Structures are given as C-alpha cells and as structure tokens.
Amino acid sequence: MPSSSLRLKTTLFTNYLIHGFGMIILTQNLVKLSHHWNSSLTVASFVLSGIGIGRLVAYLLMGFISDQFGRKTTLLIGMTTYLIFLVATPFNSSVALAYALAILAGVANSALDSATYPLLAEINKNGTSNSVLLKAFISLGEFILPMIVLFLSQNNLWFGLSFMVPATLMALNLANLLPLNVRQSQQVIEEADLQGLVISRPKKVALSGGLFVYGYTSMAVMIWFTQWITIFAKKIGFSTTVAHFLLSLYSLGSITGVITVVVLLNRFNLKKPVFVTLNALSLLAITTITLSTNADLSAVAAFVFGFSAAGGLMQIALNTLLSIFPRHKGMLTGTFFIFGSLASFSVPIITGLLVKMPHTNIMAGDIIVAFVGFLVALIMLVTLPPENSSLADARKSINKIDSKLIALLEERFAAVNDVHKFKQTGQIAIKDLNRERQVLDNVAKKTKNKDLVPYNQAIVQTIMDNSRQYQASLK
C-alpha cells in the first residue's frame, strides 16, 4: 500500500473515532451543558434533535458536493464543521446557538459519510471490510468518551476538556489531510466505469430498491432493540441487573461481530454468505428475545443479536449499493443514510404508539423489521453475481472453475473410452459428423448468454477433435 493511501486511511478512521465521541458528547455532558445554557434538562435534550435535523437536511447536498466537487472538498467541509462544533459548544451559553451548533454537527456527520464511504470503495475496489471497520472506530470512540467524562468530573476538571480532546485530534487530522492529493472525481468516474457490477436491469432495480429498504430496516432493527430491551426485560420479570446487562451484552456482541466480519471479509470472498447468515442470525436472535422467559437464553440471544444486527451489516449493504452504481457514490450514500435517519426518527414514534396498546409484546414488532431485512438479504443472494474484488481474486475463481472443468473432462474421456469400445466391436468409424452436429446444436441450446454460443461451440469442437485423436491412440 502506498504511504499516501495509508495516510488517507488513517485520516478517515481517526475521523470516525472522533465521530464516536461526537455521537454521545452532548448526552454525556447534558447536565453540565443545561446549567451553562441556563435551561431545563428537557430543553437541553431538545437540542439533541438538532443533530438529526442537520443530518437529514444535509445528506443529499453533501452527496452532491462529494460527486461533483470531490471527496476531499467534502471531507474538509465535514472536518471543519465538526471542529467548530467541538470547540464552540463548551464555551457557548446560549440555547439558540447550541441548537445551531447541534445542526452543524449533523451537517458534519453527513459530510463525513458522503465522502468517506465512496472514498473507501474507490481506494480498495469496493473494499467492504474497510467500511465495516469504520463502525469499529465509532464504537471505540463511544467506549472511550464516557471514561474521559468520568475522569474529568472525578478530578474536578473543566468538562469542556472532553470536547477539547476530540477537537485537538480533529485539528491534527485536518493538518494530516490538507497536503494529501486525493484523486479527483473525474479520474474516479473513468475507473468506476470498469468497476460497475454487470447485472441485468430488473436485477439492478430489485437489488437497489431492496438495499434502500435495508437502509431503513438495518437502522430500525437496532434502535428498536436498544430503546426497549431494558423496559421489556423488566416487564417480563427479569431482575433490573439482568435487564441492563442485556444491553451490555448487545454492545459486546456488536464489537465482536464487527471484528469477526472485518477479518472474514478481508481474508475470504464471502460477502454474500456473511450477509445472509448474519441476517438469519439476527432474525433468530430477536425472535428468541421476544419469546424467551429464561434469562440465560435471553442473554445469549442479546449477544448474538448485537453480533449480527450491529456487526456491520449496514456497511455491507451500503458498499453493495455503491458497487452497483459507481458513478453516483456520494448521492447514493446520502440517500441511503436518509433512510437510516428516517428510521431514527420514526421508530420512537411507532413504538411509542405500540406500547400504549394493551397486550402487545413490544419486541414482536422488531421481528417484522428483522424479517424484512432478511428478505433483502435473500434478494441479494439471488441477484448479486459472485464478486471478485481484485485481479488475484478473479484468477482464484478461474482456478476453481478450471479444476471442475478438468474433473468433468476426465469423466468425458472415460465415456469416450466406452464409445470407442462399442465402435471397435461394431467396426464403426471413429469420426461421426452427424453426432458432432447434434452435440454443437445442443451447446447452442444450452448456452444461456447467446453472445457466448460461438465461443462455447468452438471450445466443444476442440474437445471433440481431441476426443477423436484420443480414440485413434487407443488400441
């Protein structure tokens, strides 16, 4: 890997570590901030919604900028706006400005996403594992920040330092990115043409439609669970400790899942089987959680659910979408995340209504969401061609196919040997042009892609020429 590419990747992953901080930095400091803003906790928590608004408003615009003006421009917008949010928030004492800054954080998030996912797909020829790795960095950030906040409060240090740590990292990261020459979009489009998946139009429509739906369900399935699991567990009679423990197991499962998926995708060409299996597992796990009244079983299921549903499935789906339409990666990323944002917005509303109805099992609705996700996985299974993400990969596929061909040719020669024996006893000539014509007609009939008929016929003709030579060599 060239050092500039390593440097670029370092920038991208560090951004998402900082984003992990950013995701929870307002909630982690909410009490301090509300004093600062002279507001109630209710008003302060309203400020949080600004992030969601900023994301929704900016995704399409940032996607457009990413495709038209380049990934680096978009990255710079995202990193600068994040830096402003991080530096200004702890000094600001106005609620109105706090809301504006939260919107800015949402814009920063959408800019980073619209630039980073396309860029990773371009650096690594659809390298799905790198996108999944982003999720690991977010989790790492979310893991570290609460410890920093706790440390500051225990040592009576200024809470704003928890903002200054990621702000400093972001400033260093900006300095790292500025001199880098990130490939310009035009170059990318020309190469992208070559990388686009070759699949039929109906399959393209089915798969991309399914993947947009997945943008919603993959987010919804996690939000539904994390929002309700503790309340649900207490309601069915689990102890408070167990109820909270289920959520921790989910997080632990998620980190384990992300690492496992990154390793699997890096080593093997297993995107489709991994995607289908994890979706099946998540459906099984959420069904178990819904029906189980046994705390141990629920604990295992919560871990498995985190492992599968939150193990980077969303990133795999997005990466697949980008490989179908490589020319519009920025816009596609933006649109995909809008579906995700709609999930964060609508799931609390839907579940809020459901929970008011008597005799409803609040978790049962999440089974439906997981089931829709599983259906999309099945669509992917039948529509997505086996993918080769590098020259070496493509040659590996060819080697596998050749091994099968060789075994089949040996079988064919064995049958030819039998034919030869019958011909010898009946004193029949080796060459039979009628039979050869039949064989070639059959090749034309059996070949699905009609463009390939002349090539397949030429190959089989060569096989038959050799089969005759082989017969002549036999006694």
Ligand SMILES: C=C(O[C@@H]1C=C(C(=O)O)C=C[C@H]1O)C(=O)O
């Ligand atoms: C094996 C045969 O002998 C020859 C080889 C053929 C083949 O390999 O398919 C077909 C016709 C013959 O010219 C046969 O007659 O079936």
